[in-house]
Amino acid sequence: MSFCLETLQRFVRMELLFTSVPAVSIFFTVWAIVTGVLGYMYGPYWGVRRVPGPPTIPFLGHLPLLAKYGPDVFSVLAKRYGPIFRFHMGRQPLIIVADPELCKEVGIKKFKDIPNRSIPSPISASPLHQKGLFFTRDARWSTMRNTILSVYQPSHLARLIPTMQEFIESATENLHSLNEEDITFSNLSLKLATDVIGQAAFGVNFGLSKPQSISDVVNIDDNQNDDNEVSDFINKHIYSTTQLKMDLSGSFSIILGLLVPILQEPFRQILKRIPGTMDWKVERNNQKLSGRLDEIVTKRMKTRERGSKDFLTLILNARESQTVSKNVFTPDYISAVTYEHLLAGSATTAFTLSSVVYLVAGHPEVEKKLLEEIDGFVPPDQMPGADDLQNKFPYLEQVIKEAMRYYTVSPLVARETSKEVEIGGYLLPKGTWVWLALGVLAKDPKNFPDPEKFRPERFDPNCEEEKQRHPYAFIPFGIGPRSCIGQKFSIQEIKLSLIHLYRKYVFRHSPNVEKPLELEYGIILNFKHGVKLRVIKRT
Numbered sequence: 001m002s003f004c005l006e007t008l009q010r011f012v013r014m015e016l017l018f019t020s021v022p023a024v025s026i027f028f029t030v031w032a033i034v035t036g037v038l039g040y041m042y043g044p045y046w047g048v049r050r051v052p053g054p055p056t057i058p059f060l061g062h063l064p065l066l067a068k069y070g071p072d073v074f075s076v077l078a079k080r081y082g083p084i085f086r087f088h089m090g091r092q093p094l095i096i097v098a099d100p101e102l103c104k105e106v107g108i109k110k111f112k113d114i115p116n117r118s119i120p121s122p123i124s125a126s127p128l129h130q131k132g133l134f135f136t137r138d139a140r141w142s143t144m145r146n147t148i149l150s151v152y153q154p155s156h157l158a159r160l161i162p163t164m165q166e167f168i169e170s171a172t173e174n175l176h177s178l179n180e181e182d183i184t185f186s187n188l189s190l191k192l193a194t195d196v197i198g199q200a201a202f203g204v205n206f207g208l209s210k211p212q213s214i215s216d217v218v219n220i221d222d223n224q225n226d227d228n229e230v231s232d233f234i235n236k237h238i239y240s241t242t243q244l245k246m247d248l249s250g251s252f253s254i255i256l257g258l259l260v261p262i263l264q265e266p267f268r269q270i271l272k273r274i275p276g277t278m279d280w281k282v283e284r285n286n287q288k289l290s291g292r293l294d295e296i297v298t299k300r301m302k303t304r305e306r307g308s309k310d311f312l313t314l315i316l317n318a319r320e321s322q323t324v325s326k327n328v329f330t331p332d333y334i335s336a337v338t339y340e341h342l343l344a345g346s347a348t349t350a351f352t353l354s355s356v357v358y359l360v361a362g363h364p365e366v367e368k369k370l371l372e373e374i375d376g377f378v379p380p381d382q383m384p385g386a387d388d389l390q391n392k393f394p395y396l397e398q399v400i401k402e403a404m405r406y407y408t409v410s411p412l413v414a415r416e417t418s419k420e421v422e423i424g425g426y427l428l429p430k431g432t433w434v435w436l437a438l439g440v441l442a443k444d445p446k447n448f449p450d451p452e453k454f455r456p457e458r459f460d461p462n463c464e465e466e467k468q469r470h471p472y473a474f475i476p477f478g479i480g481p482r483s484c485i486g487q488k489f490s491i492q493e494i495k496l497s498l499i500h501l502y503r504k505y506v507f508r509h510s511p512n513v514e515k516p517l518e519l520e521y522g523i524i525l526n527f528k529h530g531v532k533l534r535v536i537k538r539t
């Protein structure tokens, strides 16, 4: 009997052992996976959990709020949560800074702890975009930036005035024949800005802003060059840029990058090999674009007498004179930086130009004052020089600033901490994405009373509003050592364009334009349906 009982007990113990081993290991495996997934999904949140923000939806974060409020979402959240708050782009928390003093802290005072930009998923999918100045990091960035700054001397900018003027005249030559017809001014300004920067960056005339068709394209460096190649290049450029969506309408790998970044690259690698997918199209497009850029760079590198006309030439000259490390400016980085100029310099400048013309068309009192100033510049057919542009058009300057405030083309500026740093009373770990909300600053009634009113006089240096405003409340070109490198270039182009346009024409809103203008949120802001205007020739 005792033998039987002992055997039974041994049997039960063995059974337990056999069944519990897999159960335990399954339990631990599941536990490890769940912990891993939760750690991955909530790890970035954990480090910044003390920063206030709305409740998040797993995987999506606050993207539904972006869909609901559009670009205004950050103003809405700043009202609710204060000058520093959390916004989750999918899994990734962004620390949004919406206060001029805190922007100064991030952009200037603590720059050495926050010197780089975070790379959002649309850019991770595009190696071409990563090698420009915008996304390069640390020592490579500072070497590249110093070299580029050295070629952006005021004298070089001044030398660009006749080229800019030439394109402006050609782009606006036939406008008077469009009386009573709608023009999509935003298209015209994009073609103009692309041509100007194409010439300034590559020394290539894309010929987009000519009143005739694109088949009139001429390549200044090589007249033999095939017209179709240039238009193909531009189409690829436009495709590559417009595919960089910040919401859930990009390619599958970009969407994954927003939701579960770890899966973005493996999926991109697979999808780019499957014909017909958007990732495949983006990859093919980017490869062709890079190939075309590399060709331009290689050809120019071989040219002995390059002169010193355009940005690409200036960079190559600096590289050869050994003032720049050749390891930093390898041909792929040169291509990327030159292409970046086309990218950064076209859509932003065009958007600003369209904003000014649209807003002035709706404000007759502003238009009257502006025309008086422009007509007061004599002789009337003389092209203003660099000094004139800087000193003789103070009201024009106020109008441009107010339009840039009203429609802030780059409402967010991305930065990333490179070590633990305290901002606004919160300790942010290394690797935190800190984004400056320039668009929220620009509509803050504390610094801009009646922010929805278009009132250029608020930028008059003698008015109380301007005197009392925080010095960093209006920073459309960013702040500190990492601010926009093309600021003077674009302001020069915008002023020249407006002076030329208003000497000949005034504009009215088309009856077919929606009010208010609808905006679309890509890498920068865009007008969803374009800016439709009517042209009136001045007598």
Ligand code: HEM
Residues within 6 Å of the ligand: 107, 133, 134, 135, 145, 340, 341, 344, 345, 346, 348, 349, 352, 409, 410, 413, 414, 476, 477, 478, 479, 480, 481, 482, 483, 484, 485, 486, 487, 489, 490
């Ligand atoms: C109205 C026109 C423009 C606006 C509103 C604008 C705005 C900006 C902003 C907000 C930044 C980020 C600055 C920061 O992080 O503090 C930036 C960076 C940059 N912009 Fe512009 N931009 C304009 C035109 C241009 C032009 C014409 C070029 C080229 C010629 C250009 C090239 C760049 C580059 C290369 C950077 C990156 C700088 C760096 O990281 O060191 N931009 N821009």
